[in-house]
Every structure is written in C-alpha cells, then in structure tokens.
Amino acid sequence: MEINPNMKPLHPRRIISWVAAGLIVLLIGGNSFASVEYGHIGLYKTFGKLNNNMLSPGIHFKIPFFQSVIQVNTQVTKAETDTSASSKDLQPVSTHVAVNYSVNKASAYNLMNNIGGNFDTVIINPATQEIVKEVTAKYPAEDLITRRDVVAGEISQLLTARLAKYDLVVNDINIVNFKFSEAFNQSIEAKQVAQQQALKAENDLRRIEIEAKQKVAQAQAEAESLRLKKQEVTAELIQLKQIEVQEKALEKWNGVLPTVTGGATPFVDIQALTQK
Numbered sequence: 262m263e264i265n266p267n268m269k270p271l272h273p274r275r276i277i278s279w280v281a282a283g284l285i286v287l288l289i290g291g292n293s294f295a296s297v298e299y300g301h302i303g304l305y306k307t308f309g310k311l312n313n314n315m316l317s318p319g320i321h322f323k324i325p326f327f328q329s330v331i332q333v334n335t336q337v338t339k340a341e342t343d344t345s346a347s348s349k350d351l352q353p354v355s356t357h358v359a360v361n362y363s364v365n366k367a368s369a370y371n372l373m374n375n376i377g378g379n380f381d382t383v384i385i386n387p388a389t390q391e392i393v394k395e396v397t398a399k400y401p402a403e404d405l406i407t408r409r410d411v412v413a414g415e416i417s418q419l420l421t422a423r424l425a426k427y428d429l430v431v432n433d434i435n436i437v438n439f440k441f442s443e444a445f446n447q448s449i450e451a452k453q454v455a456q457q458q459a460l461k462a463e464n465d466l467r468r469i470e471i472e473a474k475q476k477v478a479q480a481q482a483e484a485e486s487l488r489l490k491k492q493e494v495t496a497e498l499i500q501l502k503q504i505e506v507q508e509k510a511l512e513k514w515n516g517v518l519p520t521v522t523g524g525a526t527p528f529v530d531i532q533a534l535t536q537k
Contacts, residue, residue, distance in 0.1 A: 295323050295330035302369055303330045313370040331378075333369045337361050337432050340385045346394040352402035355440040356393050360385060360420065361433040368428030376427060384427050392419045405439055412436065 296319065297303035303316030307328045316330065323330055344356045362385065364372060376383055396415050397405065405412055417434040424431055 294320055296320050297330065297332055300336040301332040301334050302366055303332055304370060304373060305329075306331050311370065311374050313374075315366070315369060331373065333364055333373060333378075335364050335366050335369070337363045338381075340381045340389070341437075342386045342389040342393075344390045344393040344397075346397040348397055348402040348405060349399060350401045353442055354397055354402060354405065356397065357437040357440075358389055358393055358416070359435045359437050360389055360431065361435075362424065363430045363432055365428040365430055372428045380427065380429070384429065385424065388423045389416075389420060392416055392423065395419070402441060409436055409439070 295303070297316050299318045301318060303321060305312035305314055305316070305323065305328055307324070311331070321330060338361070340360045340362060342358050342360070344358065346354050346356065348354050372380060393416060396412060396419065399415075400408065400412060413434055413436050416436075417431060420434060421431040
C-alpha cells in the first residue's frame with residue numbers, strides 16, 4: 262500500500278470532535294425512542310406535565326431529554342393489607358386482606374395526574390383498612406369465622422364502590438386470615454369440645470331409645486305369637502295329645518298293671534286305645 266506524501270495527518274482535535282459528534286448522535290438517537298411493555302399503557306410527560314395521549318405497548322418516539330414516557334400497569338395486581346379492629350362483641354380481630362385490582366385503561370391519565378403512581382399506598386390500603394373495620398364491627402367474632410364468605414362479599418361490595426371513584430377496578434378480594442386473642446381461641450375450642458360431647462350424648466340417647474323400642478317390639482311380637490298359639494289349642498287337640506302320650510307309654514309297658522294308682526285317671530286308658 263502506497264502512502265500519499267501529500268496527505269496531511271489528522272489533527273487530534275478533529276478526531277476528538279468526530280468522536281464527540283458520534284457520541285452525541287448516539288445519545289440523541291437512544292433518547293428519541295421509548296418502549297411500552299405488554300400489559301401497560303404509556304403516557305407522555307413533557308417538562309413535568311402529563312399528556313393525556315395514551316400509548317399502546319410497543320416502541321414510540323419522544324423528544325430527547327425533554328420528554329419521557331410513564332408506564333401504567335393495567336394488569337390485575339395484588340395489594341395486601343393488615344387491619345386491626347374489634348368485632349360486634351368487642352373481640353379484638355386482626356385481619357389480613359388481599360385485594361386483586363386493576364387500573365381502568367380509559368381513565369389511567371386521570372389516575373396518574375390526580376394521584377400518582379403510588380395509588381396503592383395512598384388510596385387502596387387506607388380504603389381497605391377503613392372498610393374492613395366497618396364491616397368487622399357488624400359481626401360477632403364467631404360469625405366472622407362461620408360466615409367468612411358473607412363478610413368478604415360485603416367488604417368487596419363497599420370497596421368496589423369506593424375505588425371506582427379513583428378509576429380502580431376491584432377484581433376480587435380474599436380474607437387470608439382472621440386472628441383473634443388467645444382467650445377467644447380457647448373459648449372456641451372449649452365450645453367445640455362441649456358441642457361434640459353433647460352430640461355424642463344425644464347419639465347415645467337415640468341409640469338407647471331405639472334399642473328399647475326394639476325390645477318392646479320383640480316382646481309384643483312374642484306375646485302376639487303366644488296369643489295366636491293359645492287360640493290354636495282346642496279340645497280335640499288336647500285329646501289328640503293325650504292319646505299320643507298314652508300310645509308312647511303303651512309302647513314302653515311290660516304288660517303288668519300297677520297294683521296302686523295315684524289318682525282317679527288310669528295310667529293308660531285301655532278303652533280309648535282299643536276303640537281306635
């Protein structure tokens with residue numbers, strides 16, 4: 262390769278200028294686009310002011326250094342809250358509630374412009390705590406356990422109406438846990454034991470009553486059977502039985518008559534036998 266002797270070497274400042282220009286171009290180009298993730302919508306923020314032009318998921322152009330894109334999650338999100346309250350019968354109750362909610366896409370600008378991105382802390386958690394306390398105070402502590410689905414439904418209904426004012430949609434609510442005092446837990450356990458014992462005693466009583474009724478029925482059946490048998494006994498049957506007895510005695514007789522009889526009736530009625 263031949264080197265042109267007339268070619269002037271590049272000045273270091275020129276090289277630096279070109280490198281700087283290239284970096285500026287890359288920097289401007291890299292800040293001219295923003296991406297919005299799937300399950301989100303984007304909002305332009307220019308000099309701190311929010312624009313109500315909503316951006317769908319994908320790549321979008323923005324003014325470098327002066328404009329940014331805020332992403333708002335519109336997927337179902339979970340917010341968990343712990344609440345301490347008192348039941349209707351003044352039992353202390355700690356409740357752990359999980360709220361599944363989502364942002365109304367059409368009203369995302371209003372939500373972000375009026376409340377901001379920390380709406381779960383500012384709106385959802387305080388509203389959940391207030392409503393849980395309100396509903397918990399309507400029910401005795403024991404009903405909170407046995408009617409959990411009813412309590413959850415009432416909380417969901419009230420919370421849905423409250424959060425709708427802020428363009429938030431309640432998808433579902435779950436009462437993860439009710440926690441009561443140790444004394445109340447012991448009383449519930451004792452009550453359950455008493456109920457089980459009472460149920461066992463009731464079952465034993467029913468069993469005894471059934472067995473007694475069975476014995477009465479058996480005795481009645483035996484008495485009825487005896488009564489029917491008595492109705493079947495007639496004079497002819499008695500006479501026939503007497504003849505059968507006499508025949509069996511005659512079979513065993515050795516032909517010698519006894520010298521003494523013990524009663525008016527002869528030992529064997531010879532006449533009756535000979536007349537057969």
